[in-house]
Amino acid sequence: MQRKNLVIVGGGSTYTLGMIMSLIEEKEHFPLKKITFYDINATRQEIIAKAAKVLLKEHYPELESFSYTTDKATAFSDMDAAFVQIRTGGLAMRELDEQIPIQHGVIGQETCGAGGMAYGLRSIKDMIELVHDIRQYSRDAWILNYTNPAAIVGLALKREFPEDKRILNICDMPIAIMKSYADLLEKDVWELVPEYFGLNHFGWFSKILDKQGHDLTDDIKNKIINGDFLPTDKEIAHDESWIQTFRKARQMLVDFPEFLPNTYLQYYLYPDDLAKKESPDNTRARQVINGREKRVHELCDHIISQQTTHDINIEADIHGVYMIRAAASLVFNWKETFVVMVENNGIISNLPDDALVEVPALLTSHGPKAFSVGEIPTFYxxxxxxxxxxxxxxxxxxxxxxxxxxxxxxxxxxxxxxxxxxxxxxxxxxxxxxxxxxxxx
Incomplete structure (x- = not known):
């Protein structure tokens, strides 16, 4: 396969190091010639990039070029794919997004409710500008956007770029949930084939099959209802907030057993319960600042000072692998199935055509080819x-x-x-x- 060029927009994200490990693990499926980081925050990006450089030198020697920059022309020229995850306003604004609703007695959350609206309005302008910039230098690059809140950002991009067929809005939450299903069944997550419908962070699995066509849905439901349901992806498995979120998904299944819910539905189905548990002094943003951000930056400092990763165990995460395999399916026309966001246009026949629905689709070199869902029940x-x-x-x-x-x-x-x-x-x-x-x- 021909080696490709990739730019990671938001190179200073604390998720970027995991993405690099995923690129290393998946290099046979998505071989790269060049990786470039782009971020408007040079200081934040530099610590991640310097650690990534050590990782790539040790584990990806065939990579011809790695660089990081704040210059758009350098970042976006001659690219085959762009992975986009930006956070306009940073974690400081995210904390305000969460604190203000809590102070009014409702849920403060990054992508849902008032916090999601605030974040979405901040993101739209920068995302539109970013797509224009990428298109100026790489007209045919595939843009995989997983900037939150993906539903609002995706609708805005559809409105701004209606003819651009090489923008894919995608979220890793369905695959993170499927990872827990797979572990309940003692299977590999890539053996599972989902049937799914809804909007981003607002959907349900109607069926989970294996690649031989066996229906595993009832087995999963029974294991969850009669046992426990926990996150198992390494990035969130030990996070107390995520542990409680997955357990709430079990409650959703008990209350509404027809379909397997996306974990984010807890905010919409039990808003009063969740609002009571929140504190403006201990927001999720504050937990990230004191938790993942601190942990990742300390890890980067260690890698940079030692100039090796031989004494460090860093693994690929399901988030990164999912994005990479989706990109490979687009670039190399693999026609593999992923849950992605597409304009409805009759896919869910009793929903508006202009809704940006999240459904399974074949990812091809001509874009996503979504599977028909048909009518959904009145409640949903x-x-x-x-x-x-x-x-x-x-x-x-x-x-x-x-x-x-x-x-x-x-x-x-x-x-x-x-x-x-x-x-x-x-x-x-x-x-x-x-x-x-x-x-x-």
């Missing part, structure tokens, strides 16, 4: 239509500078519902996001 249809309306209103509010549409969006959102509360949250978020959001009318 109602939930999804409300969530889609919220997401669509947020994107419309961005383009129209509309305060009223943001208020409508937050009032629709199941984590809030109460209009006066939505207004109070919105006004506080406007104040803290004045340097990032469009000026609202």
């Amino acid at each position: 249809k109602g939930l999804i239509e409300s969530q889609h309306a919220y997401e669509k209103l947020v994107v419309e509010a961005y383009y129209e500078n509309s305060y009223n549409k943001l208020l409508q969006a937050l009032t629709l959102n199941r984590t809030i519902v109460h209009a006066p509360k939505a207004k109070g949250i919105l006004d506080d978020l406007i104040d803290t996001n004045k340097d990032y959001w469009p000026e609202l009318n």
Whole structure:
């Protein structure tokens, strides 16, 4: 296979080192000639990049070039693929996204509810600019976007670039959940074939099959209901917040046993329960700052000082492997199945055509070819239509500078519902996001 060139946008992310290990593990499936990191934060990127350089020297000697830069022309020229994960405003703004809703008695979460809306409005402008920049230097590169909140960002990119067929919006949460299913069954996760429907962070597995066509769904349900359900991907397996999240997914299955839920549905189905457990002094952002960010930076410092990884155990993660295999399927026309986001256009026949649905699709050199889902039951249809309306209103509010549409969006959102509360949250978020959001009318 011809070796390709890859740019990782958001090179300073604490997930990037895991992505590098995944690229090393998957180098036979997605062989690379050049890897470039791009980030607007040179200081944050440098520590990750210097550690990555040691990793690549030891484990990817056939790679011809590795570099990191804050220059767009250097980063985006002559690229075959771009992996995009940006966080406009950084963790400092994420903490405010979470604290402000909590102070109003509702859920403060990175991608869901008011926090997700705030993050989405910050992300849209930068993502649009980023795609324009990539296209200026690499017209045909595949852009795999997994910037959160992916549903809002994806809708905006569809609106801005309706004819660009080489942008794929993708999320790793379905595969992380499937990893736990596979471990319950003592199988390899890549042996599982999902049937899935919904929106990003708002969906359900209707079936899990193996590659021979055997239906494993009831076996998974029984093991979860009659036992425990825990995260098993190494990146989240020991994180107490994720442990409680997966256990809440078990409760969702007990209450609504028809389909296997995405873990993020806990925020929409049990908002009052979760809001009671949150504290503005111990947000998820604060846990990341004191946990993963600190751990990854200490690891990078150690690698840089030793100039070797021989005494360190770093493994590929399911997040990275999923993105890499999806990219390889697009670039090399593997036609493998992945759960991705596509414009509905009848895939789920009783949902709006313009919804950005998350469903299984063959990834080909001509883009995703989604499998038909057909009609979904009334309960799920109602939930999804409300969530889609919220997401669509947020994107419309961005383009129209509309305060009223943001208020409508937050009032629709199941984590809030109460209009006066939505207004109070919105006004506080406007104040803290004045340097990032469009000026609202």
